[in-house]
Each structure stands twice: as C-alpha cells, then as structure tokens.
Amino acid sequence: MADLKRKVRIEERIKIKIGEAKNLQCRSHGSVEQRDVYCALSLDQEEIFRTTTVERTLSPFFGEEFQFEVPRKFRYLSLYLYDRDRHLKQDKVLGKVAIKREDLHLYHNKEHWFPIRAVDADSEVQGKAHIEVKFEPVLKGNNELDHHNNRMTVRLLECSDLTIKNGSCDPFAIVTMCYSNSRQEIRRTKVKKKTVSPHFDELLSFEVSTPTL
Incomplete structure (x- = not known):
C-alpha cells in the first residue's frame, strides 16, 4: 500500500x-474646531475593518481590537485616520501608519507609538509594470527612412501586484504623449477583469x- 502524502495547511x-x-x-489653521475621527484598517489598500467614530476631539481614544485570518x-x-464630514459625501483622510509585512513581528505583543504620515497620490501607488519603448523613423513610400517623422511605440506586456479597491481590481493602462506645443495624445489599453x-x-x-517632441 502506497504511503499517503501528508499535507499541512498553515493559516495566518x-x-x-x-x-x-x-x-x-485642527480643521483650519488658527481654529480650535475639533474633529470626528475614525480609523480604517487595510491590507495594502483593501479596507478590512473600521473603528467607531470618536467625536469632537483632537486626541481620540479608540481602544478597539480586531482579529482576522490573512486572506491573501x-x-x-x-491604518488610515479620517475626519468624518457631516456635510460632504467624502471624509477627509488625515494621515496613515503603514507597516511592512516582514516587520510585523517587531511589534508582536508590544504597544508602540507610530508617527502619522501624510497620504498623497504617489505614496498610494502599488505594483509593477513591464514596458518596452521604441523610437524609430517612419518608412516613406519608397521604403526610405523619413528622419523628420518618427514613431514612438510603447509595448505594455504585463503588470503585477496592483491595488485591490472595494474587493476587486479591473485594471487598464493609459499612455499619454506630451508635445512641446502643449498638445497631448492619449492611448488606452483594454480592461482586464478581476486580476x-x-x-x-x-x-x-x-x-x-x-x-514637436
């Protein structure tokens, strides 16, 4: 009888x-107006949990504990901190704390104060893109090279580790050519679903x- 292979499933x-x-x-410079603050806990940029809102304070105490299996x-x-806006539909992000996966063990069973970092578009970008770029003269009708007219070709092969938003990711890419006369041309790829x-x-x-370049 053949030995059965034993397998172990590890859950984090x-x-x-x-x-x-x-x-x-404060909400504005020189103002004493306080904030209504809550926190959103995310893996990369996918929100997992959210605290209750602590109202009218600049030093909110949450004291909330979350425990979950790592899904991926x-x-x-x-951890993103938000100021709830009662009038606008979109709450204002105040800042964030981000810990690398490989550094989590450093804070195991420890309390720690983290600096709150600013959130900007560049800091929220995630992933890699595999791109090839070619710049070459265009052939004339007589098969001679036209050195005054050229073709810029961008080949987008693939991307990896992109951000998940609202539980899904349907990516596409936009490439923009900007000319010295302020004119722009835009090309767009097809949408790839759920990846x-x-x-x-x-x-x-x-x-x-x-x-014109």
Missing part, C-alpha cells in the same frame, strides 16, 4: 489593537515629428 492570523491618537491638527499575500498593513496581475501585451503607437 493578525491581531491588532488600535489604542489612541494624539495632537491631531500583502505588502503593508496600514491584480494583468497580461496586456498591447502596442500603443504615436506618430511624431522631431521638432
């Missing part, structure tokens, strides 16, 4: 307690004359 769990924040900025691979465990590692392999070409 994260337990985190969100304590408090201190010395948040991730790079950062992030964080899309395979495009698309060619996006631009016809350009040398003086």
